[in-house]
Amino acid sequence: xxxxxxxxxxxxxxxxxxxxxxxxxxxxxxxxxxxxxxxxxxxxxxxxxxxxxxxxxxxxxxxxxxxxxxxxxxxxxxxxxxxxxxxxxxxxxxxxxxxxxxxxxxxxxxxxxxxxxxxxxxxxxxxxxxxxxxxxxxxxxxxxxxxxxxxxxxxxxxxxxxxxxxxxxxxxxxxxxxxxxxxxxxxxxxxxxxxxxxxxxxxxxxxxxxxxxxxxxxxxxxxxxxxxxxxxxxxxxxxxxxxxxxxxxxxxxxxxxxxxxxxxxxxxxxxxxxxxxxxxxxxxxxxxxxxxxxxxxxxxxxxxxxxxxxxxxxxxxxxxxxxxxxxxxxxxxxxxxxxxxxxxxxxxxxxxxxxx
Amino acid sequence: xxxxxxxxxxxxxxxxxxxxxxxxxxxxxxxxxxxxxxxxxxxxxxxxxxxxxxxxxxxxxxxxxxxxxxxxxxxxxxxxxxxxxxx
Ligand SMILES: C[S@@+](CC[C@H](N)C(=O)[O-])C[C@H]1O[C@@H](n2cnc3c(N)ncnc32)[C@H](O)[C@@H]1O
Ligand code: SF4
Ligand code: SF4
Numbered sequence: 001x002x003x004x005x006x007x008x009x010x011x012x013x014x015x016x017x018x019x020x021x022x023x024x025x026x027x028x029x030x031x032x033x034x035x036x037x038x039x040x041x042x043x044x045x046x047x048x049x050x051x052x053x054x055x056x057x058x059x060x061x062x063x064x065x066x067x068x069x070x071x072x073x074x075x076x077x078x079x080x081x082x083x084x085x086x087x088x089x090x091x092x093x094x095x096x097x098x099x100x101x102x103x104x105x106x107x108x109x110x111x112x113x114x115x116x117x118x119x120x121x122x123x124x125x126x127x128x129x130x131x132x133x134x135x136x137x138x139x140x141x142x143x144x145x146x147x148x149x150x151x152x153x154x155x156x157x158x159x160x161x162x163x164x165x166x167x168x169x170x171x172x173x174x175x176x177x178x179x180x181x182x183x184x185x186x187x188x189x190x191x192x193x194x195x196x197x198x199x200x201x202x203x204x205x206x207x208x209x210x211x212x213x214x215x216x217x218x219x220x221x222x223x224x225x226x227x228x229x230x231x232x233x234x235x236x237x238x239x240x241x242x243x244x245x246x247x248x249x250x251x252x253x254x255x256x257x258x259x260x261x262x263x264x265x266x267x268x269x270x271x272x273x274x275x276x277x278x279x280x281x282x283x284x285x286x287x288x289x290x291x292x293x294x295x296x297x298x299x300x301x302x303x304x305x306x307x308x309x310x311x312x313x314x315x316x317x318x319x320x321x322x323x324x325x326x327x328x329x330x331x332x333x334x335x336x337x338x339x340x341x342x343x344x345x346x347x348x349x350x351x352x353x354x355x356x
Numbered sequence: 357x358x359x360x361x362x363x364x365x366x367x368x369x370x371x372x373x374x375x376x377x378x379x380x381x382x383x384x385x386x387x388x389x390x391x392x393x394x395x396x397x398x399x400x401x402x403x404x405x406x407x408x409x410x411x412x413x414x415x416x417x418x419x420x421x422x423x424x425x426x427x428x429x430x431x432x433x434x435x436x437x438x439x440x441x442x443x
Contacts, residue, residue, distance in 0.1 A: 006374045008386060054374025056386055082370055084381035108366045109383045148366040148383045176439070177383055222439070224384070 004243070004282055004291070006054030010083075011248040011259060012046065014071065016063040020090050021127030021354035022115065024154050024196055025188040027063065028262060031356075032251040040070040042272065044077040046249055049277040051081035055247075058083040059111075063251070066093035072105045079106025086111055088152075091138040092131050099141050109148040111179070112139055117165035125158060127354045139173040150177040155206060155228075156189075156196035157347070163206050167213045171221055180210060181226035185343075186260040188355040190319055194348040203231050230340050234305065235312025235328040242290035242314060247281060255280045257287060260315040264324045290314050290325075297326060299333045361409075361432050361443050362402040369397050380440055387440065396428055400441070406432065 016031040038046070050058070058078050065071055066089055078085055086109040087102065094102075099110075114135055116122035122132035142149045151170040155163065163180070170178040182203075183189050183196055198206075210225045217223065229236065239246045239258045248256040253271040256262060262269060269286050281287060289295065293306050300311040312328020320329040320339040329336035363369060368381045369389075378394040380387040389397065395416075399409045410425035417424070435441040 054372070056372060056379065056381060057384075084368060086383065108368070108381075111383075146365060150383055179384075219437070219439075 005245070007050075007245060007247050007281060008055065009057040009059065009246045010046075010050045010055045011059045011061055011246065012043070012074075013062050013248065013250050013259065014043065014060060014065045014068045014074065015251050017067040018062060018064040018090065018355070019067075019092055019128060020064070020131060021356060022125060022154075023127075023188060023192045023352035023354055024125075024156050024183040025355035026184060026186045026259065027355065028187045028260070029191060031063075036252040037068075038249075038251065038253045038272070040073050042253065043070075043074045046253075046272050046277065047074065047078040047081055047083065049272075050247075051078075051083055053278045053281060056084060057086065059086045059088055061088040064090055064093055066098070072101055075102060075107055076105040084108055089113070090126070090131070091135040092128065094138055096141045099138070099145055099147075103145040103147055107147060109150065110142045111150040111152050112142065113152045113154070114166065114169065115153075116159045117162045117169045121159065121162070136173070139175070143174050148177075149173070149175045150179055151175040152179045152181065154181050154183050155198070156183045157198045157202065158196070158350070160198050160202040160206055163209050164213075167209070167217075167223070171217065175221060177222040177224065179224045179226070181224075182206075182228035182231075184226075184229060184316075185319060186263070186315055188353065192352045193343065194346050195350055195352045197230075197344060197347045198228065199347070200231070200344070203228055229313070229316060229330050230344055232330055233332040235309050235316070235330040237309045238313035238316070238328075241292075241310040243281070243287040244291065244310070247277075255284075255286075257290070258313075258315065261286075263315055264318055295325060299331075300327050303333070359443070360401070360403050360405050361436075361441055362400050363397070364440055364442050367440050380435075382440060385440075387438075392427070393431055393435075396431055397435075397441075 015037055016027055075085055085107050087107055088111045091112050112135060115125040119132040123129055153166045185193050214223045242257045248259045253273050254269040255272060256269050267286055270280050270284050296311050300306050312330055314324040317326045317328050318324040321336045327334040329339050372379045378389045395413060406429055407425060410428045411421055414421040414424045432441055436443050
């Protein structure tokens with residue numbers, strides 16, 4: 001077995017609080033409460049430990065990271081430590097003054113999510129009146145502040161017919177990058193899967209539209225497309241492999257290999273308040289559990305792709321088979337692949353549980 | 357093309373001590389630099405032209421300026437296509 005590399009990226013979920021209610025939200029059903037969140041000084045220590053460990057890219061996310069009034073202080077520490085800083089936000093809690101404050105604290109990049117290209121539909125999905133208009137204004141302010149802008153759109157049955165319009169909107173907003181991602185079924189999205197699941201024809205159409213736009217916009221706007229997991233025959237390398245490239249800290253300080261890992265039963269994830277980040281990365285049982293190839297069952301164990309996709313996503317294996325240690329059923333070689341085909345066929349109604 | 361090149365906005369050059377290398381950081385991107393790329397990029401200050409950078413490198417590495425200038429131009433044009441450098 002080769003040596004464990006240091007992590008490249010940290011996803012810091014500062015809070016689970018959020019004024020929006022997106023039914024596709026990947027946050028866990030059991031949201032952490034304000035009173036359980038790490039305090040400012042602890043988050044600042046996490047930033048210093050992450051930088052010392054070799055993290056280069058910091059993603060401040062949540063919930064809505066701007067719901068934390070100390071966002072500026074945490075960000076400033078991260079920037080002083082030389083981390084490249086990305087704020088992942090719904091935008092609704094930010095105004096020009098706060099954004100400029102973040103820019104002077106050292107923010108590099110804003111990733112702003114949109115729900116649709118039209119205000120009415122977007123606000124319905126976000127479950128928040130006026131959200132879309134606020135986002136459009138913020139995108140402009142991000143550019144005026146000289147920050148890099150990514151527009152992020154999560155795709156599902158309710159907005160797939162607007163893919164072309166969302167690409168056009170990102171272009172019009174002057175985004176340097178567009179991340180257009182089919183919903184991954186974790187947390188609230190898993191709960192709402194039947195209502196979010198796209199029609200197969202929509203999936204094909206979205207691929208075609210994105211490929212065409214990529215060509216047309218080359219050199220002007222980078223388009224990163226996250227293909228739908230369930231409509232594939234081989235899984236993605238989830239997080240670039242468990243404990244290989246990324247770590248995630250939850251609002252309460254649990255250190256996770258991915259943001260959904262806490263759903264795996266029987267695992268204990270140590271907290272930044274119990275042990276140093278480096279110790280947890282290199283030495284904890286949780287990070288060792290699915291790192292590398294030693295844990296793999298067949299068909300992964302003898303497969304030539306085992307160090308390419310690392311057997312896929314553990315949380316997806318859990319959601320579809322009840323066992324996180326099986327081959328990701330998205331893989332057509334998995335004996336459980338039928339569970340994915342069943343889930344694709346199970347497209348029912350529009351009723352969703354709003355994330356709260 | 358005679359203007360002075362610079363890093364694109366919100367692109368950062370830094371040393372990565374944990375891995376003993378120099379990198380360029382940009383949104384969702386980490387570009388590992390070899391010694392030559394680092395030597396070029398560390399001379400981008402928004403004032404020095406490509407020829408100026410090549411002349412300095414030619415002195416430092418005792419190499420023919422014309423050859424170096426072609427390499428510098430090619431490296432910077434490649435980074436420009438990737439959106440990391442302004443020419
Ligand atoms: C959980 S959100 C938190 C940040 C902020 N509230 C927002 O929505 O932008 C983090 C990012 O994940 C995206 N996202 C949320 N649910 C997702 C899902 N089920 N699949 C893929 N991306 C998702 C969001 O659009 C956002 O870019
Ligand atoms: S995806 Fe929507 S509901 Fe979830 S945290 Fe972001 S804005 Fe809030
Ligand atoms: S069998 Fe396992 S390693 Fe091989 S392609 Fe499928 S998921 Fe990947």
